[in-house]
Amino acid sequence: MTLNQLRYVVMVAQTGSITQAAKRLFISQPSLTNAIKELESEMHITIFRRTNKGVIVSREGETFLSYARQVLDQADLLEERYMNDKHQSPHFSVSCQHYSFAVNAFVDVIRQFGVNQYDFTLRETETHEIIEDVSTMKSEIGVLYTCPKNEEVIMKMIRQNNLEFKELFVAKPHVFISYHHPLAYKKTLTLKDLEDYPYLSFEQGEYNSFYFSEEVLSTLDRKRNIKVRDRATLFNLLIGLNGYTVSTGIISKELNGETIISVPLLVDEIMKVGTITQKNMILSRYGEAYMEALKKHI
Numbered sequence: 001m002t003l004n005q006l007r008y009v010v011m012v013a014q015t016g017s018i019t020q021a022a023k024r025l026f027i028s029q030p031s032l033t034n035a036i037k038e039l040e041s042e043m044h045i046t047i048f049r050r051t052n053k054g055v056i057v058s059r060e061g062e063t064f065l066s067y068a069r070q071v072l073d074q075a076d077l078l079e080e081r082y083m084n085d086k087h088q089s090p091h092f093s094v095s096c097q098h099y100s101f102a103v104n105a106f107v108d109v110i111r112q113f114g115v116n117q118y119d120f121t122l123r124e125t126e127t128h129e130i131i132e133d134v135s136t137m138k139s140e141i142g143v144l145y146t147c148p149k150n151e152e153v154i155m156k157m158i159r160q161n162n163l164e165f166k167e168l169f170v171a172k173p174h175v176f177i178s179y180h181h182p183l184a185y186k187k188t189l190t191l192k193d194l195e196d197y198p199y200l201s202f203e204q205g206e207y208n209s210f211y212f213s214e215e216v217l218s219t220l221d222r223k224r225n226i227k228v229r230d231r232a233t234l235f236n237l238l239i240g241l242n243g244y245t246v247s248t249g250i251i252s253k254e255l256n257g258e259t260i261i262s263v264p265l266l267v268d269e270i271m272k273v274g275t276i277t278q279k280n281m282i283l284s285r286y287g288e289a290y291m292e293a294l295k296k297h298i
């Protein structure tokens with residue numbers, strides 16, 4: 001077993017593709033395939049299952065990759081300290097719902113370590129994909145929310161994928177609107193206040209049921225509905241159409257400017273926002289730093 005072999009399997013897990021991993025590692029696809037087969041043979045395990053859609057990390061592979069990441073992280077630390085090597089290219093990935101505090105925490109991690117080279121990924125994506133990314137180890141950490149209406153389904157999926165949910169905070173729903181919105185003067189809002197304005201939400205692809213919705217109260221009937229895929233588009237439509245969305249109330253002026261405001265919504269509902277990780281996995285130093293940064297920004 002070599003450090004390069006460990007780097008290879010971590011990259012394959014991250015990309016979900018032998019072809020893509022080979023490109024990013026600057027080696028041929030046959031060389032990468034052979035290196036993985038040799039490692040699996042030596043360790044007497046099957047790390048990846050090959051499918052028509054690519055490769056999937058096996059259950060025993062998840063455990064192996066957890067240890068592999070720790071070994072690589074420690075090797076990088078040793079080289080930095082004793083070889084004065086500042087040219088490491090660490091890898092770290094997060095998958096999250098569309099939360100500004102999750103982005104701010106990601107920025108903090110990059111600034112904290114200040115390495116010359118890195119390969120970090122932040123995926124603001126669909127709820128189902130967040131669970132899948134962490135399960136297949138494409139991402140070390142996921143960030144999502146549960147509420148009383150979706151908690152049973154979401155937590156069941158988390159358990160089935162051998163993941164664990166750690167609560168960060170509990171929030172009451174807030175409405176995000178433009179500060180030019182006709183209702184911006186109000187200290188609180190009701191669903192009745194909002195019924196004539198466009199409701200914006202994030203599309204969930206083929207899993208577009210209320211269980212996977214990012215927005216609490218997504219089961220309510222609304223006259224005007226717009227689904228989008230990214231946060232910038234959603235905020236542009238909030239401003240241009242006097243639309244609204246429902247979220248935690250935490251908003252970043254750094255990322256979103258001062259044109260979007262947060263107003264408490266008077267409903268009997270809560271949102272539990274938390275992180276998901278592989279069960280019993282020891283986080284990398286970047287993962288630990290990200291967790292601390294999340295606590296700071298919430």
